[in-house]
Amino acid sequence: MGFVNKGMVFSKEVTRVGVGWRVCAAFEEDGSWSGPSLALVDRAVEDSNKIEEKKKKHHPGRKTRSISTQTLWSFRIDPILLVPPFSHWTYQLIATSPSLTRITLRSIKQHDSNLWEAVFTSLLEALRFHKVLTTLVVDKCSGLDLQTLLDFVSRLPKTLGYLELIGQYSYSGSPSPVQITLPRVKSIQARWEVLLGLVGKSRVLQTGEQEDALISLMKKRFPSLACVIIEIHEDHNLVIRWKR
Numbered sequence: 001m002g003f004v005n006k007g008m009v010f011s012k013e014v015t016r017v018g019v020g021w022r023v024c025a026a027f028e029e030d031g032s033w034s035g036p037s038l039a040l041v042d043r044a045v046e047d048s049n050k051i052e053e054k055k056k057k058h059h060p061g062r063k064t065r066s067i068s069t070q071t072l073w074s075f076r077i078d079p080i081l082l083v084p085p086f087s088h089w090t091y092q093l094i095a096t097s098p099s100l101t102r103i104t105l106r107s108i109k110q111h112d113s114n115l116w117e118a119v120f121t122s123l124l125e126a127l128r129f130h131k132v133l134t135t136l137v138v139d140k141c142s143g144l145d146l147q148t149l150l151d152f153v154s155r156l157p158k159t160l161g162y163l164e165l166i167g168q169y170s171y172s173g174s175p176s177p178v179q180i181t182l183p184r185v186k187s188i189q190a191r192w193e194v195l196l197g198l199v200g201k202s203r204v205l206q207t208g209e210q211e212d213a214l215i216s217l218m219k220k221r222f223p224s225l226a227c228v229i230i231e232i233h234e235d236h237n238l239v240i241r242w243k244r
Helices: 038-058 086-095 113-126 146-153 192-198 210-221
Strands: 002-005 008-015 018-026 074-077 102-106 135-139 162-166 187-191 227-233 236-241
Touching (some): 086 113, 113 146, 146 192, 192 227, 210 236
Parallel strands (some): 074 102, 102 135, 135 162, 162 187, 187 227
Antiparallel strands (some): 002 008, 227 236
């Protein structure tokens, strides 16, 4: 369920921990595309809060929730939001949302790994002063090689608790070892080769010892880790949990 405000489409994401707004598209009345601004987000928020106030008048006992850019907690970055001039707005929104705890990059296609390096550099700059980011999801993004992905993860905020690197990532030869320190990460989901890269191992572990050896390496590298989800197929994951 969503709403349109001054040329921008928002969809509402509701979970047990809060409410988030996802920017789906931006367009003019004549159908042409234009870059959104934070002023549009603010006006959309005002409209939403007016709706909540009306609900409160008609239903006095009903609890309502006011939404502001200061309490934006979840942001899904769709492909269009990484294309100029939208990309500037995207990074500005991230940089000015201090309560943002979850970022998702899903089904984004880039033809060159250099483009991904530029995206990650801008994203890390926007996250430079963030102190509450806990979840990052990279889901089925093409044109992204494993080395670039590992370099990006190594520079993520130390507050990260949940990391999902879903899908296959290209690599030629073994990726260079990367020192990754995520002291608070509790759960990691990825394919086998990505998990090996996270712990600085490029060689294939001995068959029959794979799971035990991998978990041992993961525990040593990430002291707060309590769950590893190994992606086998698109619809088949191996979930390994343990108590800390």
